[in-house]
Amino acid sequence: MYLDTRPGREDKLNEDYVAATVNSTSARAVLLDGAGGPSELPTGCNHGTPWYVNQLGDHLMFNMRNPSTPLTTALALALDAVAESHGVWCDLNNPGTPSSTVIMARRVRDRVEYLVLGDSTFVADVNGEIITVTDKRIDEVGADLWQAMAALPTGTPEHQAARIAFVENQRRMRNKRVGGYPIASNDPDAAYESLTGAFSTREVRRVALLSDGATRFVEFGLGSFADALDILGSAAPGRLFDRVREAEASDPAGARWPRAKRQDDIAAAYLPGHLKVAAAGGIVGAAMTS
């Protein structure tokens, strides 16, 4: 099993979150990619996005422990609980209130279940076939504003102004039923808009949970999702992050790979056959190290 996250900037707290636990009867993993947005924009929250993803992630890991609780319900309950934790001094109706993508994966008996909300990616090697699940509904919102930003060199005031216009629009469209996209934030009903599914534990060889900072590896053409799984399962899994950072450094202005941020937070969780072994009471960890 491998878990890691790396901040996009030295001077800002990481807004990604990743956690996993494996024991003899179950396995659970969560990855979140919080949307903080440019510091110029208000959020109405006194805590901040790093606090939000830590709260949400810990609630999710706890709520998932009961196999009879569906992942969507576990997420809805967690969203409710974190909304409560903000307290009365935070304005949750502010369009900039912290939000996050969500990936949850869980082995329950003979099934590997997943939930995806937002543009993080769940990757499963199912009998050698690489299956990816990501929720691109967010990309359909403000595509014209994204294009306007992408045409400008990253790091310039013009690019930053275009980025602010893009993010302001994205914020307004959060969890809007018409023309918007569902995301983890102040609305528990968003949980029921998640993409969910399951595989048989007998067929799942390995899985990964990746933030969009990590899927830049594929987006930038540095390798395939199978290559990403191979690197994460190797003796030097950190090479995946290194390769992305090297590519970002080689294109600081975003001329080759237009993007909102020069460097993004990166997070990844990789579970080899951990999610596969189903025998209750069996010893999972030793047998499954690959």
Ligand SMILES: [Zn+2]
């Ligand atoms: Zn708050």
